[in-house]
Amino acid sequence: MGMRILGWGTALPDKVVTNADLEKTLDTSDEWIIERSGIRERRIGDSTTDLAVGAGRAAIEQAGVDPASIGLMILATTTPDQQVPATSAQVHHELGLSGGAFDLNAACSGFVYALVTANAMLSTGPNRILVVGAETLSRITDWTDRNTAVLFGDGGGALVVESVPDEGQLLAWDLGLDAEARHILQADHGGYIKMDGREVFKRAVRVMVDSAKRTLEQAKVRPDEVKLLVPHQANIRIIQAACDRLGIDREKAALVMHRTGNTSSASIPLALVDAIEQGRLEDGDLVLLAGFGAGMTWGSALIRWQA
Numbered sequence: 001m002g003m004r005i006l007g008w009g010t011a012l013p014d015k016v017v018t019n020a021d022l023e024k025t026l027d028t029s030d031e032w033i034i035e036r037s038g039i040r041e042r043r044i045g046d047s048t049t050d051l052a053v054g055a056g057r058a059a060i061e062q063a064g065v066d067p068a069s070i071g072l073m074i075l076a077t078t079t080p081d082q083q084v085p086a087t088s089a090q091v092h093h094e095l096g097l098s099g100g101a102f103d104l105n106a107a108c109s110g111f112v113y114a115l116v117t118a119n120a121m122l123s124t125g126p127n128r129i130l131v132v133g134a135e136t137l138s139r140i141t142d143w144t145d146r147n148t149a150v151l152f153g154d155g156g157g158a159l160v161v162e163s164v165p166d167e168g169q170l171l172a173w174d175l176g177l178d179a180e181a182r183h184i185l186q187a188d189h190g191g192y193i194k195m196d197g198r199e200v201f202k203r204a205v206r207v208m209v210d211s212a213k214r215t216l217e218q219a220k221v222r223p224d225e226v227k228l229l230v231p232h233q234a235n236i237r238i239i240q241a242a243c244d245r246l247g248i249d250r251e252k253a254a255l256v257m258h259r260t261g262n263t264s265s266a267s268i269p270l271a272l273v274d275a276i277e278q279g280r281l282e283d284g285d286l287v288l289l290a291g292f293g294a295g296m297t298w299g300s301a302l303i304r305w306q307a
């Protein structure tokens with residue numbers, strides 16, 4: 001048994017915050033932010049529920065399926081609206097899904113973790129699953145801290161997946177973490193994100209590359225056979241360094257960070273859907289998802305695209 005992607009969707013808050021807006025309150029500059037991160041603007045607002053519902057609804061409509069035929073929802077988020085209940089409960093209710101729902105927190109690797117989990121669940125339970133990544137990082141960002149405030153944003157992205165009797169589209173994957181690095185990126189309950197940016201940067205490139213290599217080896221695919229790399233959208237320089245080390249042309253990376261910032265679990269589906277909508281994928285193309293995040297977690301997955 002395998003997994004087939006039926007539909008995709010995204011949601012972003014209306015409010016745009018540009019680097020120029022941040023210059024008004026922080027000791028920073030548009031030039032510095034673009035040069036060091038690649039980010040030009042980010043979207044801020046809404047709740048995690050709103051963004052998950054918006055992205056989920058768009059994906060279900062695009063798939064053209066009855067919401068009640070979806071027997072499970074997995075919501076990857078590191079910014080739930082409440083501690084209890086899980087944010088997935090309200091999202092499940094608003095979308096009119098059936099079966100169960102749960103939140104999954106693997107930080108910015110969350111969407112890859114959720115997709116791999118869905119792939120496994122499809123072989124034993126529901127035959128349709130909604131996989132969502134949605135975040136409101138603006139709520140845990142200290143807007144007076146220039147080290148972090150320039151990087152993060154809010155958003156959501158979703159896929160509807162279905163079981164198929166053959167190998168399906170998810171060809172190989174790799175998940176992992178290094179808890180010794182958990183202190184380099186963290187937020188306490190009720191607190192803000194604190195980060196050792198340089199350390200995160202160094203480790204991010206390494207773990208993303210190593211994980212992607214393991215996934216490609218498992219599928220017996222060469223880096224040059226990858227048509228599209230969908231990396232976590234944290235920093236353009238991390239992505240470029242990872243491309244160079246993997247031997248994947250930089251032009252093959254899907255990028256939305258310049259207009260979304262880092263949206264954690266939402267960033268990979270936002271970039272994937274953008275690439276789909278730009279017509280960058282044809283049936284049979286190999287798509288490599290690669291994420292990393294607090295924990296420090298990482299996750300990569302190889303998909304054979306089939307519209």
Ligand code: COA
Nearest residue numbers: 027028029032036108146147150197198200201234235293
């Ligand atoms: N505006 C202007 N200057 C800033 C600034 C800002 N917003 N933030 C930091 N600086 C300053 C620093 O204070 C430092 O000044 P100093 O040299 O006088 O000490 C200087 O810019 C360089 O800082 P440095 O940390 O070396 O910059 P960098 O090139 O490493 O870029 C990050 C900083 C945060 C953009 C980069 O390290 C990064 O993206 N790291 C990974 C973060 C990440 O991906 N987090 C999420 C993981 S899921």
